[in-house]
Amino acid sequence: MMAVGYNAWLVLLSIALAVLDAYVAFSVVGRIAHSRGPAALLWTAFGALAMGSGVWAMHFIGMLALQVAIPLGYDARDTALSGVPVMLATGATLWLLARHTNHARIVLAGSLLGLGIAAMHYMGVRAMEMRPQIGWHAGWQAASLLLAVAGSTAAIGLHRLILCGARRHRWWRRIGSALLLGGTAAGVHYLGMAAVRFPPGAVSLAAEHGLRGLGLALAVSLVSGLLLLLTLGVSLAYRQLQRRTEAMARELGQARDALTWLAYHDELTALPNRANVLDLLGRLLPTAASERFEVAVMFVDLDGFKSINDTLGHEVGDEFLRSVADALRASVRTRDTVARFGGDEFVVVLERFRSEANLVAICRKILALVSRPVQVAGHNVMATPSIGVAMFPRDGSDAASLLRHADLAMYSAKEQGKAGYCFYQPRMSATARDRLVLSAELREALQRGELQVYYQPKVELASRRIVGLEALVRWSHPTRGLLLPKSFVPLAEGSGLAGRLGEVVLQRVVAQLAQWRARGVPLVPVAVNVSLQEIQDGHFVDGLLRTLRDSGLEHGLIEFEITESAAMRNAEHTLRQLRQLEALGFRMAIDDFGTGFSSLSHLRQLPTQSIKIDQSFVQGAAHNPADRDITEAIIALARKLRLSTVAEGIETEAQAAWLREAGCEIGQGFLFVPPLPPERVPALLLAESLQAATL
Template sequence: MFNNQEHHKQLTDSSIQLDLYRAQQLFKTAIPSNISMLAGTALVSSYFYDAANTAITLWIIAMCFMAGARIITSRRFLHSQKINFTNITVKTWLNIYLVSAFMFGSTSASLVLFMPENMSPIDTSILYLALFSTIVGSIATLSASITTYLAFSSPIFLAAFFYYFINPTQMTLFASIASVIYFSFTTFSARLLNKRYLQNASLIIENEFLIDKLHDEIIQKELARQKIIDDQHTLEETIELRTKELADINEILVDEINKRRRIEHNLKHLAHHDVLTNLPNRLLLDARLNHAIERAKRENLQVAVMFIDLDHFKTVNDSLGHEVGDKLLMSVSNRLTNCIREDDTVARLGGDEFVIIIEQVHDIGNLDPLLKKIMSVTSDTISISEHDISISASIGISIYPDDGKSPEQLMRNADSAMYYVKDNGRRKYHFYTKELTTTAYNRVILETDLKRAIEHGQMTVYYQPQISLTSKEITGVEALVRWQHPELGLLPPKQFLFVAEQAGLLNDIGEMVLNIACKQMVKWKQMGIPIGTVAVNVSGSQIHQTDLVNIVSETLQQTGCNKEWLELEITEDFIIKKSRQAITTLQQLRDLGISLAIDDFGTGYSSLSYLKQLPINKLKIDRSFVKDINNDMEDASLVQAIIAMGKSLNLKLIAEGVENGSHEIFLSAHGCEYAQGYYYSKPVSADEIEKLFSIESEEGSYKLLGRMN
């Protein structure tokens, strides 16, 4: 099978090579043969020019054009041969030559069409001589391809044969018959030459193939011989290498043992140290705290445990990125380490929480200089990646044995003291007291009850009317969450929202209030109560941590509440801190058709240019400015400025915290459109809102007829 394939490949290669030889033979002789044709054209045209007048000029031009084109084609072939026929194949070149030969032969044959009538015998002889010599001349140059020869000579033979019919004389009849015999003879001769050419070419190709094959066999034998030599050298080198490996095996084993010991040491270090800061982790911290307690027992000394939490670290991490946050933690860990003695311990629990163990404490008062130093180094500006970062620390301290006799108690009590600092302004330190345990316990109980309240639907919504200062009608309500605690009764937001925020429950409560308020609006609309909108507060965490746009859209769809009935209130402070994300989310809500208001406006630092970027509808003036507008000129001026700013931006304005008639008169006089506060009504249940409208309906008007205080 292999021999057949090789033979077939050889035949295919031979055919391609034979075509190449043909092409080379034809194109190499094309230039001199075409020059000869031009010379013959010149002789014939000079002889017949007078007799044929200027009509033969067309034939001369055609012959020159064909000869020139064939010369140019030959040169392009030679160029294509140099680049291994990458653009045009050899087969295509042979076809090009065949076509050009036929066209050249036809052009040569057209000479008879330009001959005058009644030519003399001598002129007729010269004409036939030119035609026959052209045919015989092509035998030598075109015999490499019998097809090409016939393509060139056949038109000339036909011209010689049919010339009798153009100029019927006895001589042209004789010449026509002679042309048949002559063409048969030349064709036979061309076939013999072609046969010998093919035989010779085939022999040359076969010899070249055999020479190449012999050369390949010689190379293969040389490679085989060289491989034997290389294998012998390789064997010798392998033996030498194995001998050396055996000699070095003891050294390698020793290195492997040392390497394993280093790996075990590194693994032990990683198990007991924080990867980022290289400080002791919780596991090593527990071991060292146990050791410190045992030592303190023996020596009748004290141990201080300092629980440190970095203030606002999450803000830095979210705004500047985790890479900057990690560098900040490393910088702080180095500063804390430089504050303590060699026998003391700084550990990182995770996130932004650190713990310091101070051993051999004789007097608690001696801790104050160290605590002040820690507060100082954590408050100093830290430059990271072209950012100057200012943070602070909240520190809680517990003392062994007064605040606990086990690591767990000391850590828990230090943590309680730290949270006390967090809840009371941060940026300071506080020693543990027993009252903190009670507070922490109450916080845990409250958090547990709050989770249960969300699960069992104990959260309810109260509504505070919003009044038009022009018509004194109720135009809308603000939805305010309340907790109906089974033991403590109705709790306002300030008693549980801070716990909800720390426990991560704020988003759940926000979604629940939104759902209840939308359902209530649908019910009121079905009852015919003309409340225009319900305003629902949205916390910063809802915007930052949830897909608020989809939540609002799904709530509207599920409750059947129209988008025109809902207004969302977002605090000014959060929008400023998260401006880019806030603007994107607010714009998406506006695209849904939701009305938006900025709550507590004036407490932040919004500028007119910044407000222009926000897709909002309403500004809500904070109650802290409304409270003293009749007594404090600064508050009055500020409220007037806010109203002017809102009107310049075509925003609606509502003031909260309106508690008396003088507030209402001032706001109305300066162009504020809406108000809410205890002057009109405290937050009440949905049933009381319905009763209010029922009473007003009986009077034939939905204006606020009385105060619901």
């Protein structure tokens, strides 16, 4: 038997190639596991080619490392065919490992891979074409086959443990499994070669025409190594791309969740929003109908919140709204829903409440908690809620009707004095429809000239002399008769017609004054109410000057009355407008003083000459000491600010005497003269002038 030796460097090279091949194979398993469809098949084919060619290259380099006393060569065809079984076995193994594996599959994969490696080895040995045929040592052959199956199975099992274990030491364990599998492949080869018995005088028929030489071994090593490194690089790049894709998917998922949250929640208070409530009611009401329980919808609006925003700023307003949200949540059960519809509007949805009396108790609790003063940015802030309640199924069968009816009930609560609650009644819908019809008719009335101006004299309390007039609008409705301002002015403000209404009144007053002057009637200043819409209109002053330019009237004959609440809204812009009017010679007064959200520091800056005391204080003074005290305090305040006071709604001599003694200079009311149509005013002013001339 011939002596057998090996080129040590080629042996080391073949073992290194086997370990690298195993490491790449285990990297490819992860790519196959995370791929589906054609991509998984492509990775399997690519991995089988790379790993199979790597094992084959290891085997071929090991064959080239063989040194015997005779020249050796390797038939190219047989050598190439020896790679087929290992590539097929590698592909099947990779496919099995990429799927959910159990012990049976691990053994099957290890057996297939081991047998594929063994088949490759023995087909490769045949490529030497030895004559006479080489012999085999049965023990070493059995050892090589056992090592092939056992080593492959152990390496695959270790790799599966790595994937199931913690990530912390996974990299080192993967190297260990690669060393085990690479060592197995190399061990199978060299154990198999140990089983070869070369008979004396044997020759290799492939020595003349076959593959051989150190250069070929190095070339195969280089090509195989590059292919394995390329496969590893592609695998790592794909894994990095996959990680980035997963990160992007997570970010997109988070963004989608955030957008979904924003679509169904209010960003300021984190409460559910309108869409959320509609979705909730859409799901809740059918259940309530089938299980026969009641659902209540409460519409909550804050009285006076706009004044907070306008005087203290939106940051304070936002903080106050968050405190209101907390108060509403504290007023109901955790299973009930509190939502913000926008602005200062909130909705509460209650299910399975005990009775209407229970709803009344909840309304009172909301009134108590929401009405409490809140300290925000150094300011003591409060606003009272008005609450409207509608119940399913009594007041509506769907979400839209329940919300609409709760809204109507809330407006009814406001009309009854605010800071209260009201349950929906069918008449409210009729009232709302009537209000809508009247609003549309008002728009037409402004075009048809149905609005009239009446004049109520202002009287000096000490002398009973007429010192001015107040212009009061009336609507001569074709079917409803003469309507007072309280019937349609709120409609004008709510429908955006207040500016147009004020413009019509001002034009009528200027034309009337010009007509009276032409007839020789002695003129007194006429007070005209100006709305917030007019003041905030950037063209208000220009339009006013155009109206007066043609008449030639003195600006001092026009006095503008602005309510306290309107003066406090958008305070900086309002102050600029009023100062511009003052510079042009117009007089100004604060109307309904004491009924709004006062800021004395701002009042001090307003260019006004008088304060009008609301008639509710004057008429309530006889029965309520607080109204009397408030009125006297307003008069004292006006005196300190060097402003004159005008008391509205004087109906008795006792009221007139009390006001005069308190220091009020001017009054108006039915005690003196009621509002008069324009044709009756000249006689009154002429008589006043004659009386003054005789004194």
